Amino acid sequence: MSLEKTWKILGTPEKETARLQTSLNVDQIVAKLLSLRGIKDFEEARLFFRPELKHLHDPFLMKGMKDAAERLQKAASSNEHVLIYGDYDVDGTTAVSLVYSFFKGIIKNLDYYIPDRYREGYGISFQGIDFAEENNYTLIIALDCGIKAVDKIEYANKKGIDFVICDHHLPGHELPKAYAILDPKQNDCNYPYKELSGAGIGFKLIQAYSLLCSLPEENCYPYLDLVAASIAADIVPITDENRVMAFFGLEIINSNARPGIRALMNLNQLKSPVNIGTLVFVLGPRINAAGRIEHGSKAVDLLTCVDPVQAEELARSINDTNNQRRDLDLGTTGEAIEMLENDELSSSKKTTGLFNQGWHKGVIGIVASRLIDKYYRPTIILTESEGMVTGSARSVREYDIYSAIEKCGGLLEQFGGHKFAAGLTLRPENLEAFKSKFEEVVSASITTDQLTPRIDIDSEVEFHELTEKLLRILKQFRPHGPQNMTPLFCSRHVFDTGWGHVFGSNHLKLELYQKSNPSIRFNAIAFDKGDYVHFFQRKTPMDIVFKIQENEFKGVTTIQLVIDDIKMSV
Numbered sequence: 001m002s003l004e005k006t007w008k009i010l011g012t013p014e015k016e017t018a019r020l021q022t023s024l025n026v027d028q029i030v031a032k033l034l035s036l037r038g039i040k041d042f043e044e045a046r047l048f049f050r051p052e053l054k055h056l057h058d059p060f061l062m063k064g065m066k067d068a069a070e071r072l073q074k075a076a077s078s079n080e081h082v083l084i085y086g087d088y089d090v091d092g093t094t095a096v097s098l099v100y101s102f103f104k105g106i107i108k109n110l111d112y113y114i115p116d117r118y119r120e121g122y123g124i125s126f127q128g129i130d131f132a133e134e135n136n137y138t139l140i141i142a143l144d145c146g147i148k149a150v151d152k153i154e155y156a157n158k159k160g161i162d163f164v165i166c167d168h169h170l171p172g173h174e175l176p177k178a179y180a181i182l183d184p185k186q187n188d189c190n191y192p193y194k195e196l197s198g199a200g201i202g203f204k205l206i207q208a209y210s211l212l213c214s215l216p217e218e219n220c221y222p223y224l225d226l227v228a229a230s231i232a233a234d235i236v237p238i239t240d241e242n243r244v245m246a247f248f249g250l251e252i253i254n255s256n257a258r259p260g261i262r263a264l265m266n267l268n269q270l271k272s273p274v275n276i277g278t279l280v281f282v283l284g285p286r287i288n289a290a291g292r293i294e295h296g297s298k299a300v301d302l303l304t305c306v307d308p309v310q311a312e313e314l315a316r317s318i319n320d321t322n323n324q325r326r327d328l329d330l331g332t333t334g335e336a337i338e339m340l341e342n343d344e345l346s347s348s349k350k351t352t353g354l355f356n357q358g359w360h361k362g363v364i365g366i367v368a369s370r371l372i373d374k375y376y377r378p379t380i381i382l383t384e385s386e387g388m389v390t391g392s393a394r395s396v397r398e399y400d401i402y403s404a405i406e407k408c409g410g411l412l413e414q415f416g417g418h419k420f421a422a423g424l425t426l427r428p429e430n431l432e433a434f435k436s437k438f439e440e441v442v443s444a445s446i447t448t449d450q451l452t453p454r455i456d457i458d459s460e461v462e463f464h465e466l467t468e469k470l471l472r473i474l475k476q477f478r479p480h481g482p483q484n485m486t487p488l489f490c491s492r493h494v495f496d497t498g499w500g501h502v503f504g505s506n507h508l509k510l511e512l513y514q515k516s517n518p519s520i521r522f523n524a525i526a527f528d529k530g531d532y533v534h535f536f537q538r539k540t541p542m543d544i545v546f547k548i549q550e551n552e553f554k555g556v557t558t559i560q561l562v563i564d565d566i567k568m569s570v
Helices: 014-024 028-036 042-049 065-077 090-103 126-134 150-158 198-212 217-233 240-256 259-267 276-293 297-304 308-341 361-375 401-406 428-445 468-475 530-537
Strands: 006-009 081-086 109-113 137-143 162-166 180-182 352-355 379-385 388-394 414-417 421-426 454-457 489-496 501-503 507-514 522-526 542-553 556-568
Touching: 014 028, 014 042, 028 468, 065 137, 065 162, 065 180, 065 198, 081 090, 081 126, 090 109, 090 137, 090 198, 090 217, 090 276, 090 297, 109 126, 109 297, 126 137, 126 150, 137 198, 150 162, 162 198, 180 198, 198 217, 198 240, 217 240, 217 276, 259 276, 259 297, 259 308, 276 297, 276 308, 276 361, 297 308, 308 352, 308 361, 352 428, 361 379, 361 388, 379 428, 388 401, 388 428, 401 414, 401 421, 401 428, 421 428, 468 542, 489 530, 501 530, 507 530, 507 556, 522 542, 530 542, 530 556
Parallel strands: 006 454, 081 109, 081 137, 137 162, 162 180, 352 379, 522 556
Antiparallel strands: 379 388, 388 421, 414 421, 489 507, 489 542, 501 507, 507 522, 542 556
């Protein structure tokens, strides 16, 4: 059984919401939704509803960008050998695909390199630098990694290899001595938006190069589909510049998808419109599977492929790899749950820390996320790779797991990541000490509230407020993602007409109404909520949290409620 969640109806300043409602001439619900997303006036609302490419920031506002673009210009003009280097996950492989595809027609001696997850590990590797030296590469463009690779960059410098680092992770106390560093999270970087993905940084680089060399800026825009995929998969906020790039990237995917993405869509019977959710849950995991199970370069091969027939072959191979990943994921999750259930001390802890030297390194991050769903506490899943212990960490709402790991840094060989997800490496002899220290650090800093799963609800509504007009406006809130999630509503004291029934494995279909206006009825669906059918059959008043969506049947479009959670009415 899943953990019971608390419900929190989000509030907004009444005066601000009322002012927004008047200036935009919209319903109170819409005004509140906009206010919750940080929109304060008509102009901000216009930019939100009508994203334009001209709203993208000047790339030269980013620290190091002029140096980076000029170094690429020099490399192109002098026929240097240039290596595009990136991480093996979706963000890394989309970033490499983007920058490589753009420069392929500009730089004569160009190739890409994705490190092997198992032999080289995360980020820039000594093996990768050796490869560059052996093949006469004098410039490496590192994407989605490198900001903490101090020793690796020093190693490259001694070999006469320049690095341009394009990263979006938090810098450490010491920066690598690269030729140029692009990372808006540097304290002294004045770039106006800090939440770009790795592929987003790559896009800013090609944008800057185009401006420097007087190339049409429009040449950059066809690559926004790759940026959209990275934004979705890396779960960065879909606000400001990310929202613009995601919006236009999705347009490309839905109108003129590149052969690799089109092949994956066809293979998985996906029809337009593809949305952020499709990228997160369908396309992203398949692109990711290459790096998790085999080698990330296969993902780049797919995303840079221009031949539809070859793209189909690559897509089939990656799809098969994803099936292997899924089997490993489910098997490992089952083993992890069994370990926790058999550990008498587990229930008293504030963290989950599990190690099994036989677990596949490629799925431990997914397993950590699944355990969060079940136990809801900061989680690190660890395995052995190349004689070292390697782990993936995932966090709960509002708890900074990166900071907690940083406090355990003396026991680690390396670590990196974000507030809610991180990776780490340590020596086997430090494993138990690290697990204890991590539990100690988290226990001292996490709150009871942070350990309780919560649903943040945008607004409480009556059924008569759920109109076709509201649905039309809500469609303009897309693309959805962090800080602009699909609006969640709450309605209280709802009843089923008697039509409700269970279908599939344990899903629930209902026809709901409120006694205040029983003629207004909505079809509803609740996945994995079949156990609640008896409450509705007994006419028990229930409260629901839900999203609204269009449902088309036999050419007729109606509003359907997609239920996230159910409770008995108080």
